[in-house]
Amino acid sequence: MAEHQQHVVQEGFEGPYDAKLHEGRIYQKWMDSGFFNPDNLPFAPNAEPYIVYMPLPNVTGTLHMGHALDNTLQDITVRYHRMKGRKALWLPGTDHAGIATQFVVEKDLRKQNVSRFEIGRERFIEKVWEWKGQYGNLILEQLKRLGCSADWSRTRFTMDPEYAIDVQKAFIHYYEKKLLYRDFRTVNWCPRCGTSLSELELEYKEEESKLWYIKYSDEVIVATTRPETMLGDTAVAVNPHDERFSHLVGTTVKLPIVGREIPIVADELIDPKFGTGMVKVTPAHDGNDFEIGRRHKLPLIQVIDERGKMKFTLPEYEGLKAAEAREKIVAELEKEGRIVKVEPYPHNVAICYRCSSVIEPIPSMQWFLKMRELADVAMSTVQSGKTKIHPERFEKPYFDWLTNIRDWTVSRQIWWGHRIPVWFCKNTPIADNPNFLTQNEFVVSLEKPSTCPKCGTCEMEQSPDVLDTWFSSALWPFAGLSESDKKKYYPGHTLITARDILNLWVARMVYSGIEFMGEAPFQNVLIHGTIMTKEGKRMSKSLGTGIDPLKYIDEYGADVARFAVVWQATGQDIRWDETAVVGGRKFTNKIWNATKFVLSNVSAEVSERYDSARILEGATDADKKILEELKTLKVSVGNDIESFEFSKALHDIYEFFWHSFCDAYLEVSKEQMKDESKKESTEEVLYYVLLESLKTMHPFIPFITEVIYERLPKKENNTLLITQW
RNA sequence: GGGCGAUUAGCUCAGUUGGUUAGAGCGUCACAUUGACAUUGUGAAGGUCAGAGGUUCGAAUCCUCUAUCGCCCACCA
DSSP: OOTTOOBOOOTTOSSSOOGGGTHHHHHHHHHHHTTTSGGGOOSOTTOOEEEEEOOOOBTTOOOOHHHHHHHHHHHHHHHHHHHTTOEEEEEOEEBOOHHHHHHHHHHHHHHTTOOHHHHHHHHHHHHHHHHHHHHTTHHHHHHHHHTOOOOGGGOEETTSHHHHHHHHHHHHHHHHTTOEEEEEEEEEEETTTTEEEOGGGEEEEEEEEEEEEEESSSSOEEEESOGGGGGGOOEEEEOTTOTTTTTTTTOEEEOTTTOOEEEEEEOTTOOTTSTTSEEEEOGGGOHHHHHHHHHTTOOOOOOBOTTSBBOTTSTTTTTOBHHHHHHHHHHHHHHTTOEEEEEEEEEEEEEETTTOOBOEEEEEEEEEEOOHHHHHHHHHHHHTTSSEEESGGGHHHHHHHHHTOOOEEOEEOOSSSOBOOEEEEEEEEOTTOSSSSOOEEEEEOSSOOSSOTTTSSSOOEEOSOEEOHHHHHTTHHHHTSOHHHHHHSOSOSEEEEEGGGIIIIIIHHHHHHHHHHSSOSOSEEEEEOOEEOTTSOBOOTTTTOOOOHHHHHHHHOHHHHHHHHHHTOSSSOEEOOTHHHHHHHHHHHHHHHHHHHHHHHSBTTHHHHOOTTTTTTTOOHHHHHHHHHHHHHHHHHHHHHHTTOHHHHHHHHHIIIIIIIIIIIIHHHHHHTTSHHHHHHHHHHHHHHHHHHHHHHTTTSHHHHHHHHHHSOOSSOSOGGGSOO
8 A cells, every 4th residue: 555655764764863973974064054154144135143252262171061051052042043044143262361371381381391481481472372273272173063053264262463453452442541550459479380360360278377476565466377478567457446456546666576667557457356456567468458558558568579589678588488487587576575376277378270389469560440430331231221131130240240349450460461562661760659669651552662752762662461361351242353244243142151250251341342342242141050060069170070071972962962951951050960961862862763753654745745834724633733732832942042941942842842743643643644535634744843843953952953854855955054943 | 247049759950920639851660562763652659849937718939037058259467
């Protein structure tokens, strides 16, 4: 009876679905199509764009679960909107990641027993570029394996020359707008790496330290964990409301060992309950003391240098390491009977995140960006709803950070980064410099001035400072675009990222976009959950708690990895559950086998015959039911993607395809097809539901859906990438 | 110290505006099955929804408190 019928099932459907046989080829096919580039899409010329700026992975990075989640969600929205007929641009790039990259390359050099100081700055920068050329695209290749449909032809690196120009221009813009200024500040200095570190680059180590109670005078006893810094004390401070000491405020005390007279000041920062309620103030070597010093106009005396050794304050201490100086000073104080008490004191010391050296706060001249005005812009953009943060609860930390913001130290003393466009005169010191650190006059300019406008004779020298990496990544939504693209592909629509960079990065992109482009860079910010271990611990390479998503891609394919990630992406933090991978594997296999069934039961010309408009004619109840459910599914999945309910969408797809379509309808169809009067219409329904399911699933599991779609008899084009959703 | 989130089946999690027997995946058990699929099908067991109190005709859902866990920010002289 059925022998005469030509079925369309071909070879290649034997056995379970094996992603390894297909994914490489499919990805290449997509690349060859050129459709990742919105300019190549065969849509109406005036089709609306849909733009997603990829959160820049560090060049030093390798794919981890966070990337897998982040980029899968982005890929879903991009693929969805592309299928909806929008000119979808997903802009990829990598971040030069100043200190992280410098550290990796230094480590490389160290293997050859070379330090960066031996080869010098210029040669070192060359080495970094070499390293970048060799390893810098690793993470992008890994994103391709995940199936990411970013426009790789537009890939940008934050140190590309075009990008660098925008960074320099931004610096000059802020300078001319008088938002940039220079000032001293205590920086977190790593004596071993020879660089200052940001707060983020610090780690803390519990240390069994001591708290020394030192008698400065009969009435003045201070408690400190760092006696060696007393050489640089310029005051003693008490709380203004502390009546025990109010009679002392305004008087002076003689600093032991050094013999200097220092004032006693009152400052709110002092906790009367800590120690004796009296604190030694060393503005040069402590952030809080620095602020107190500022408020009371105290001098700044630096006693520890950039290598962590004592400066020249007193001859017997000069050149000693800070720790040695501590012992010597304590011994000296003891001899003088000034140590009143020593308490054991467990204490968190800041250490370098790279080399674990103890951080030394030292004063140095830095560039600061005034934040109040810019922060207000970032706030009002979200307050007015021009940019929405999802889920809404993340608005609070965003507003809190911006409300309490302090000026941003944008300069860094490392070698790898955007050199600031500041040129120093060699001959003209700045008049009335408030510190012993000498500084010369400078100009701010994109190019090196041919003649020095200050002295008229010298060869000007560029400042050795580079910019904080975030200064350049804040410009990503427009600096990552060519001049012509800036008109076409700005502003974007959706930014998808993890919560830890909401302030460091997202807020800075918002005001930068408005400052330089006149418009917020995106309408929506989606903050997704963080992937943790099943035990609820943070995934971290150094702790060995990380799970490599490439493991799943290698073993089961990108679709399964994507499925597992999205299945769990409910919005809350995710305790990674391996069984979701099992689910993904089973599901892709289910799709594969259902396809095998459909294709071996429908005749080849079904694609010519079926017509979605009249498919309900003569339909059975089962036909109507499945078609109705399909319609409902498509609507809800579309809505869910647009409202970032990715996990819900995937669960609904799963439920529909497995239970409604496979378990229920496929079984009914077997009976219906035995009845000649229903055979043709049943085939049409089978074919139609399969085809529509593939489209609906494509943004989530793009590879297997494409593999099957290719083999379907059809009238339409041969890739789901641009098939109408 | 301040803020945010979580606590629902053995495990990982859903549960829209409070409304009939609280759901899924994975796991477990029983049975079935060589014509899409054993990476299967049918069915079953398993939950006083962290605890206490309150609002309500009605609470997993709203309010208060408590406990435990996690995250973020600040501080650590």
